[in-house]
Amino acid sequence: MTVEISLEGKVAVITGGAAGIGxxxxxxxxxxxxxxxxxxISKDYLEEIVTDIEKQNAKKSGGAKVASVLGDIxxxxxxxxxxxxxxxFSKQSVGKEQVDIxxxxxxxxxxxxxxxxxxxxxxxxxxxxxxxHVFSCTRAFLPMMVEAQSGAIVNNATVEAFRACPNNSAYTxxxxxxxxxxxxxxxxxxxDNIRVNAIAPDMANTxxxxxxxxxxxxxxxxxxxxxxxxxxxxxxxxxxxxxxLVSDLAGFMTGQTLMVDGGTMASSGWYGxxxxxxxxxxxxxx
Ligand SMILES: NC(=O)c1ccc[n+]([C@@H]2O[C@H](COP(=O)([O-])OP(=O)(O)OC[C@H]3O[C@@H](n4cnc5c(N)ncnc54)[C@H](O)[C@@H]3O)[C@@H](O)[C@H]2O)c1
Numbered sequence: 001m002t003v004e005i006s007l008e009g010k011v012a013v014i015t016g017g018a019a020g021i022g023x024x025x026x027x028x029x030x031x032x033x034x035x036x037x038x039x040x041i042s043k044d045y046l047e048e049i050v051t052d053i054e055k056q057n058a059k060k061s062g063g064a065k066v067a068s069v070l071g072d073i074x075x076x077x078x079x080x081x082x083x084x085x086x087x088x089f090s091k092q093s094v095g096k097e098q099v100d101i102x103x104x105x106x107x108x109x110x111x112x113x114x115x116x117x118x119x120x121x122x123x124x125x126x127x128x129x130x131x132x133h134v135f136s137c138t139r140a141f142l143p144m145m146v147e148a149q150s151g152a153i154v155n156n157a158t159v160e161a162f163r164a165c166p167n168n169s170a171y172t173x174x175x176x177x178x179x180x181x182x183x184x185x186x187x188x189x190x191x192d193n194i195r196v197n198a199i200a201p202d203m204a205n206t207x208x209x210x211x212x213x214x215x216x217x218x219x220x221x222x223x224x225x226x227x228x229x230x231x232x233x234x235x236x237x238x239x240x241x242x243x244x245l246v247s248d249l250a251g252f253m254t255g256q257t258l259m260v261d262g263g264t265m266a267s268s269g270w271y272g273x274x275x276x277x278x279x280x281x282x283x284x285x286x
Contacts, residue, residue, distance in 0.1 A: 005247045007034035008062050011090045012101035012246070013082065014038055015073045015137060018045035020206035021156065022105040024235025026053065028243040033062045034101065035093040037086045039069045039078065046070055065093045073106050073133045083140045098148060101246045102141045104134040105156045107175070109208055115169040123170045130174035134181065142185075142194070151194040152246040155182050159202040159261050163268075179257045186255030195254040197245045202261035205232035228263030 007029060017026040018040035026038055030053045040046040046068045053066045067089040071078030090098045108129045112122045134155055145151030160168065161175035179198060186196040203226065205211040211232045215222065224230045241260045244250055259265045 003249070005032050005243060005249060007032040007101070007243075007247065008064065009033075009094055010100040011035045011037070011086065011094060011098050012103065013086050013099055013137075013141060014103040014105055015082075015133065016040055016106035017103070018042055018049045018068075020208060021201060021204055021235050021238040022103075023049055024237065024239030025103055025105060025242045026239075027056075028236065028239035029101070029103075029246070030056060030064065030066065032243055032247070033060070033064050035064050035089070036066045037069065037082065037089055037099075038066065039071065039073055039082050041070070041072050043070055065089070073137065074128045076136070079133075079136055079140055082137075086141070097144070099141050099144050100148075100151055102137065102145075102151070102153045103156070103242060103246075104137050104153070104178075106133060107156055107158070109158070109168070109171060111167040112170065113167055118170065126170035127174055130171065131177045131181075134178055138185065142189070145194045146189065146192050149193050151189075151192075153185070153194065153196045154242050154245050155196070155198040157182075157198045157200045157257055159200045159259060159265050161200060161257070162259075162265065182257060183255045190254060195245075195250070197250070197253060197255070198257040199238060199241055199245070200257050200259045200261065200265075201233065201238050202259070202264045203227050203232050204238065205234055226264070227261075228267050231262065233260065233262055 012029050012034045014022060014026055016022040017038035019042060026036060026049055030036055038046065038049060050066050050068050057064050067085055069082045069085050071081060086099050087097045090096065110126060112118045138153065155178050157175045157178040160172045161179045165172045182196050182198040189196065223232065238260050241258055
């Protein structure tokens with residue numbers, strides 16, 4: 001049996017899609033033939049990924065296209081341009097105004113100190129970069145999906161929505177909000193044939209959490225005790241899971257958050273300890 005994932009004829013919008021995990025998602029969706037509208041705050045990364053994808057598309061017969069929208073997704077003006085570009089672009093590329101896939105990817109791991117040392121300004125900044133734009137982007141594109149009675153949304157959360165992250169309480173709280181939002185939206189729109197899922201990454205080698213900075217001054221072998229699969233995640237690892245979630249292969253999945261973490265959540269912190277101490281050295285509970 002050959003299984004192929006094709007997103008030909010689909011239009012996907014992705015926020016923060018030029019670098020890091022977002023770039024892995026953009027590249028994979030483009031590889032599957034989707035027409036892409038990529039938003040990003042970085043002009044250089046945006047130009048780089050659009051050039052790469054255009055080159056990649058030129059080698060294929062499907063004729064998928066890519067458009068870009070430079071700007072901060074927290075700004076209403078950027079969202080207005082993103083929506084207008086998606087409408088114009090879809091008319092041009094698939095013949096009608098349509099957005100089939102929305103990837104809410106932007107977020108920022110921004111340690112701010114113990115909760116007791118933080119203030120409202122920091123919580124609100126974290127709200128804006130983590131959760132608020134997920135609401136506003138979804139609010140902008142969901143009505144088109146309802147109208148079309150079809151759609152797939154993937155939100156990018158974090159494993160820290162499920163476990164503690166000292167010095168980053170607002171980040172954990174708002175990412176848990178993404179997970180809860182994903183579930184409720186999924187239930188509200190199941191009957192509209194719109195699936196809403198999320199990913200919870202960990203240990204990505206990206207601009208936000210570069211592998212070399214995380215290992216600076218440490219034994220590089222330490223990664224093997226941090227992550228059961230023994231390595232950092234690369235953008236493509238997360239892109240593959242998102243591609244699965246937006247494809248027909250996940251046609252009976254909605255409201256879920258998938259851990260894309262090399263096994264860190266399954267190990268719950270025990271893995272590293274017993275990697276070092278030996279699996280037979282378990283605590284004696286008698
Ligand atoms: N790196 C990790 O290990 C990790 C772990 C858990 C969750 N995440 C989540 O994954 C997502 C992506 O993280 P990453 O590590 O790839 O980050 P990254 O910083 O490497 O990439 C983020 C991308 O978004 C763009 N961007 C940033 N702010 C933006 C804004 N306001 N408007 C538009 N574009 C913006 C950046 O230019 C960049 O292209 C985030 O939501 C993050 O919280 C990452």
